[in-house]
Amino acid sequence: MTAAASAAVLSGCAGMDKSASAGASGDPFATASFQKILKDDFVSKGQASVDRLKQTKAQYECSKYDYLGQPLPDAIRKEIETTAQSKVVYPKDGQYLGDWKAGLKIAEDGKGLQWNDKPGTPNGGNCLACHKMIANDPSQGNIGPELYHYAKLRGNSEAILKYTWARIYNSEAFNACSYMPPFGEHHILTEQQMKDVMALLMDPNSPVNK
Structure with a gap:
């Protein structure tokens, strides 16, 4: 769970x-x-x-x-979001992007942290369960915002990279009552896995941006 x-x-x-x-x-x-x-x-x-x-x-x-x-009262909302923002840990080497192909596998993989999963094995992100990311893929969810053409629409400025990283790390930094798991804050994904998911969203060669 x-x-x-x-x-x-x-x-x-x-x-x-x-x-x-x-x-x-x-x-x-x-x-x-x-x-x-x-x-x-x-x-x-x-x-x-x-x-x-x-x-x-x-x-x-x-x-x-x-x-x-x-x-939710504004004061509580602000406190939650401010606290979450203050705890975001950005990449130690300053590099945000990994391998989009590895990122796609993470986005498709819903395994991890269940009682029958082997502890210590890499977790999936299961991003496609909630977000449309790939064209013509009927298995994608629509609970979360559509991410298709993510970087194509937003660009790849430093501000966008930091914002996207923080969203994945802990979406409560921008929406106190977000349903999105805090992948970085709760150590669901490793830093390298987060970089790979970032590449999936940002790399122009990724199917997300085709």
Whole structure:
């Protein structure tokens, strides 16, 4: 279960019980029924441990206000985004682009971090599950923004490179309640893997930009 998946599970479980106790405390995750669900229905298996159910501040606040049917307060949104921006680690060598062919494999690969995956093996990014990136590929998702012709439309300035890297590293830096996994912040992808995905988005020879 990825961090994003954990947030979705917790949000869904919280939505099962809109009891008076939740309304009184303002904390839907403090209800006895929700805590019972966590205790009874989730167990550690392999590398997928129950520790992943512990929410980040962004996951907690976004789930809570979504549950309450209220917009996320601007002050909390700004705090989450500013904190995420401050934690972005840019490439140590200053080079943002790797091999787009390797990046395509990462974008197509949804394996990694599940209980039956071997710990220490490279994770996939599964980018195509949410984004349209390649022309005439019916297997692509549409949950996230379309990325086809990414660099062709945006250019490859230093500002765009840094922005794109930060988006992949932790999209909460720009959208506090983003559903996109924080690939760098949570060490889902390595720095080299992130460079390869960057090349997929930026290289003019990549199918993304054809």
